[in-house]
Amino acid sequence: MDHYTVRKIIDRSMRIFAYLALIVALIPLFSIIGEVFLKGVSSVNINFFTQPSPTVGEAGGGVANAIQGTLITVGLASLIGVPLGLISGIFLSEYSEAKISSPIRFFNDVLSGFPSIVVGIFGYALIVRAIGFSVTAAAFALAIIMLPIVTRTTEEAMKLVPATVREAAIALGVPRWRTIVTVVLSGAKKGVATGILLAVARIAGESAPILVTMGYWRWWFAGLNQPVASLTLNIYIFAISPFENWQVLAWGSALVLVMLILGINIIVRAATREKYK
Amino acid sequence: MKKFSKGDNLFKLLTAVIASSIFLILGLMIYELAVGSRLSIQRFGIEFLVGTKWDPAITQVFGALPLILGTLATSAIALLIGVPISLGIGLALSEFSPKRFGFAFSFLVELLAAVPSVIYGLWGIFTLIPFLRNNIYLPLQAVFGFFPLFSGLVYGGGVLTAGIVLAIMIIPTISAISRDAFSAVPNTQREAMISLGATKWETAKTVMSYARTGVIGAIILGLGRAVGETMAVTMVIGNKFQLLPGSLFDAWYTMSAIIANEFTEATYDLYVSALIEVGLTLFFIALIINVLARLVVWRSLRLVRGIARE
Amino acid sequence: MSYKFEIENLNAWFGSKHVLRDISMKIREKAVTAIIGPSGCGKTTLIRCINRMHEIGPNARVSGKVLFNGIDIYAADVDPVQIRRKMGMVFQKPNPFPMMSIYDNVAAGLKLNGMRNREKLDTVVERSLKMAILWDEVKDDLNKSGASLSGGQQQRLCIARALAVEPEVMLMDEPASALDPIATAKLEVLIRMLAKDYTVVIVTHNMQQAARAADFTAFLYLGELIEYGPTKALFENPENELTEKYITGQFG
Numbered sequence: 116m117d118h119y120t121v122r123k124i125i126d127r128s129m130r131i132f133a134y135l136a137l138i139v140a141l142i143p144l145f146s147i148i149g150e151v152f153l154k155g156v157s158s159v160n161i162n163f164f165t166q167p168s169p170t171v172g173e174a175g176g177g178v179a180n181a182i183q184g185t186l187i188t189v190g191l192a193s194l195i196g197v198p199l200g201l202i203s204g205i206f207l208s209e210y211s212e213a214k215i216s217s218p219i220r221f222f223n224d225v226l227s228g229f230p231s232i233v234v235g236i237f238g239y240a241l242i243v244r245a246i247g248f249s250v251t252a253a254a255f256a257l258a259i260i261m262l263p264i265v266t267r268t269t270e271e272a273m274k275l276v277p278a279t280v281r282e283a284a285i286a287l288g289v290p291r292w293r294t295i296v297t298v299v300l301s302g303a304k305k306g307v308a309t310g311i312l313l314a315v316a317r318i319a320g321e322s323a324p325i326l327v328t329m330g331y332w333r334w335w336f337a338g339l340n341q342p343v344a345s346l347t348l349n350i351y352i353f354a355i356s357p358f359e360n361w362q363v364l365a366w367g368s369a370l371v372l373v374m375l376i377l378g379i380n381i382i383v384r385a386a387t388r389e390k391y392k
Numbered sequence: 393m394k395k396f397s398k399g400d401n402l403f404k405l406l407t408a409v410i411a412s413s414i415f416l417i418l419g420l421m422i423y424e425l426a427v428g429s430r431l432s433i434q435r436f437g438i439e440f441l442v443g444t445k446w447d448p449a450i451t452q453v454f455g456a457l458p459l460i461l462g463t464l465a466t467s468a469i470a471l472l473i474g475v476p477i478s479l480g481i482g483l484a485l486s487e488f489s490p491k492r493f494g495f496a497f498s499f500l501v502e503l504l505a506a507v508p509s510v511i512y513g514l515w516g517i518f519t520l521i522p523f524l525r526n527n528i529y530l531p532l533q534a535v536f537g538f539f540p541l542f543s544g545l546v547y548g549g550g551v552l553t554a555g556i557v558l559a560i561m562i563i564p565t566i567s568a569i570s571r572d573a574f575s576a577v578p579n580t581q582r583e584a585m586i587s588l589g590a591t592k593w594e595t596a597k598t599v600m601s602y603a604r605t606g607v608i609g610a611i612i613l614g615l616g617r618a619v620g621e622t623m624a625v626t627m628v629i630g631n632k633f634q635l636l637p638g639s640l641f642d643a644w645y646t647m648s649a650i651i652a653n654e655f656t657e658a659t660y661d662l663y664v665s666a667l668i669e670v671g672l673t674l675f676f677i678a679l680i681i682n683v684l685a686r687l688v689v690w691r692s693l694r695l696v697r698g699i700a701r702e
Numbered sequence: 703m704s705y706k707f708e709i710e711n712l713n714a715w716f717g718s719k720h721v722l723r724d725i726s727m728k729i730r731e732k733a734v735t736a737i738i739g740p741s742g743c744g745k746t747t748l749i750r751c752i753n754r755m756h757e758i759g760p761n762a763r764v765s766g767k768v769l770f771n772g773i774d775i776y777a778a779d780v781d782p783v784q785i786r787r788k789m790g791m792v793f794q795k796p797n798p799f800p801m802m803s804i805y806d807n808v809a810a811g812l813k814l815n816g817m818r819n820r821e822k823l824d825t826v827v828e829r830s831l832k833m834a835i836l837w838d839e840v841k842d843d844l845n846k847s848g849a850s851l852s853g854g855q856q857q858r859l860c861i862a863r864a865l866a867v868e869p870e871v872m873l874m875d876e877p878a879s880a881l882d883p884i885a886t887a888k889l890e891v892l893i894r895m896l897a898k899d900y901t902v903v904i905v906t907h908n909m910q911q912a913a914r915a916a917d918f919t920a921f922l923y924l925g926e927l928i929e930y931g932p933t934k935a936l937f938e939n940p941e942n943e944l945t946e947k948y949i950t951g952q953f954g
Contacts, residue, residue: 118815118816119784122591122594122814122816123591125591125593126591126592126593126594129593129596130484130488130592130593132480133480133481133483133484133488134480134484134488135480136476136477136478136479136480136481136484137480137481137484137485137497137501139477140477140478140481140501140504140560140563140567141497141500141501141504143504143515143520143560144500144501144503144504144507146515146519147507147511147512147515147519150515150518150519151511151514151515154518199410199413202406202407202410202411203407203410203411203413203414205407206404206407206408206410206411207411209407210404210407210408213404213408215408215411215412216411218415219411219412219414219415221686222414222415222418223414224682224686225418225679225682225683225686226414226417226418228613228616228617228620228678228681228682228685228686229620229675229678229679229682230619230620230621230622230648230674230675230678231620231622232620232622232648232651232652232671232674233421233425233620233671233674233675233678234421236424236425236428236651236655236667236668236671237420237421237424237425239428239655240424240425240427240428240668241420241424259417262414262417263414266411266414290397290399290400291397291400291403292397292399292400292402292403292404293399295403296403316506317506319508320506320507320508320509320510320511321508321509322508322509322510322623323509323622323623323648323652326652326655326656327651327652327655327656330656331656347508347510348510350510350511350513350514351510351513351623351627354510354513354514354517354518354627355517355627362518365514366514369511369514372508372511373507373511376506376507376508377503377506377507380502380503380506381503384499384502491760578797580793580795580797581797581799583755583791583793583797584793584797584798584799584860584863585810586755586758586786587753587755587786587789587790587791587793587864588786588787588790588810588811588814588863588864588867589783589784589785589786589787589788589811589814589815589867590783590814591783594814598799601799601801601802602799602800602801604801
């Protein structure tokens with residue numbers, strides 16, 4: 116049975132390798148979260164949340180303006196991206212028999228894999244050239260990144276609503292469009308909401324498009340045609356800077372960002388877990 | 393079927409128009425990128441893609457070949473490291489472990505995908521680079537230093553480091569899709585192998601073979617992600633414009649990294665145009681890869697899961 | 703005539719559901735034994751306990767003994783992988799490997815066991831396909847995908863695949879249920895031929911099939927073995943009232 120023993124050894128080795136791969140992949144996750152917490156916690160104090168970014172050579176400083184800026188940018192982007200994505204998703208789900216829906220779905224999927232910096236350049240070309248580096252341009256770019264995500268999750272969520280629900284409403288004489296907007300949408304609202312949350316978490320973490328549409332800004336909000344500060348961009352600028360207090364702020368910002376983004380992800384995935392039971 | 397409700401027709405039309413905005417967006421994107429690159433295209437023509445000089449200051453000559461090579465090389469390293477690990481994870485979660493553990497672990501792997509690129513960069517600079525330098529690179533050089541790949545100054549960042557960071561970033565994508573592909577293989581296939589007296593690994597090989605279309609699609613998608621990654625790469629690769637790096641430990645440059653690094657400092661039109669042309673090139677490469685991936689994955693798998701970084 | 707299997711006090715569970723209750727029976731060598739009974743009576747579970755396939759399911763559990771050639775296959779030191787190698791199984795729905803050719807399907811088990819020699823493989827593949835009465839239909843193009851055949855042919859391919867590794871036993875779980883009447887008839891002829899060299903255990907919900915093809919028949923109801931004996935006797939003169947009710951179509 117020698118060949119058989121060899122097979123047994125190979126079997127065990129491959130299974131061990133597979134589990135090792137799992138562990139190896141998770142080490143960076145724990146390292147990143149651990150480092151962000153350890154190094155970020157030391158920078159978090161009251162100043163952190165109330166002071167704006169420090170200038171060169173200035174000690175201390177905080178990320179208050181960056182938090183404000185990120186909220187504004189993400190909010191603005193969502194204002195554009197969410198309705199667009201929602202309606203697109205509704206169309207794809209309810210009218211999937213239309214000939215145009217296949218190409219729409221296909222190109223949405225293709226867009227979702229695009230480098231975000233290229234989308235940023237698009238924002239630059241379209242908006243920055245017109246009104247200058249601004250939060251509007253950044254929000255535009257982020258909205259485009261958001262669009263395919265919201266579209267797809269909305270479509271999936273609405274598709275999960277059983278056909279019987281639609282049929283019951285139509286049998287009662289409710290026109291199709293009303294059925295969709297009231298009954299189906301409300302049946303899918305959990306999935307739609309989680310999709311939107313995940314999209315928001317995703318764009319909150321983007322920095323490349325912000326670089327090319329706004330650049331670094333260390334003041335407070337100054338108008339829609341001006342840039343704003345951004346947590347993500349600050350991390351980049353501070354991390355590569357030679358100033359230690361800036362680097363400390365980078366970790367602090369990272370902590371805030373990670374808690375926000377991972378927090379959303381964990382809540383969302385925990386909430387949608389029952390789908391898979 | 394005749395529709396009598398005007399409201400229905402209007403609604404369908406309105407939603408269709410809005411959903412069709414995707415065509416407008418993509419079309420406009422190509423247009424703007426092309427227009428933005430026009431200056432550079434007119435000046436350099438096809439030479440841009442094979443040019444090896446990037447001198448914004450004196451001669452104002454721009455060439456993108458080293459950037460294209462850098463992008464492809466770092467992505468290739470990412471695949472070389474990331475694909476075996478991802479397949480291992482896919483098998484571990486789908487074939488080798490009981491369902492209960494599978495969920496918790498796959499959830500954790502997906503969290504990796506939710507970490508923003510810039511935080512990978514931050515961690516890369518302050519944690520990974522010192523670690524690699526002291527524990528992996530210097531020992532590697534001590535043993536294999538005669539080999540040109542492992543020669544030269546070791547500062548911890550560079551090509552290999554960028555490839556490693558990219559590998560970590562694409563593992564969630566490839567492993568998640570692969571795992572879905574494996575799970576979709578009908579159980580009767582496994583039972584056929586098991587009844588022939590196959591071990592778990594031998595059965596898993598059959599599953600992988602059955603699911604290979606999905607796995608290929610997953611790998612292509614992972615490649616598409618690696619090609620487009622910007623912040624994490626630019627923060628660890630060293631941003632050195634040269635046709636070829638001296639070794640795996642040497643600094644280099646990618647298409648996305650140069651745009652991130654130099655866009656805000658591009659002070660004159662030709663400079664900006666050259667950078668946009670780099671972006672256009674990246675756009676086309678990403679487009680081809682993503683279309684290819686979607687065509688492959690499209691048929692075999694419909695993704696119903698969380699999106700982060702899809 | 704000796705016994706290939708001696709099943710003693712076999713119990714099986716799916717979670718808390720007690721699917722097989724205290725089954726004890728002896729299965730004759732080189733004969734066809736049919737297991738019949740209404741849906742849910744446990745007949746598939748019983749056959750899957752014989753090659754230790756039941757236990758790979760979620761929350762599945764087995765207790766009792768199954769003596770195979772005199773040795774209990776559920777003993778602690780027995781490797782299930784080696785047991786399964788000695789028994790061929792054919793499933794309800796034909797499951798050839800679609801990404802492999804007909805040749806590779808049949809050779810799958812052989813390659814697992816390390817057979818590399820091309821000539822040897824050719825010989826065994828041909829012999830197995832002939833035994834499965836499929837050779838003449840596919841011999842001109844063995845490179846076609848295993849899934850490109852008709853349902854009946856696919857099932858015979860699965861039989862060839864199982865036979866290739868030269869098992870001692872053939873276990874068949876409702877092998878004809880997905881097939882049309884002509885393919886079914888061919889299959890029954892094949893089963894009778896196999897019994898010359900193999901011990902065949904076949905699960906079927908089709909009583910006429912059992913009556914035609916099997917030497918011995920076991921009747922299961924709600925996990926219990928109600929009656930077991932030579933087919934002729936069981937059908938013509940059932941001892942148990944339940945058996946009689948079932949075979950006269952009063953339930954199930």
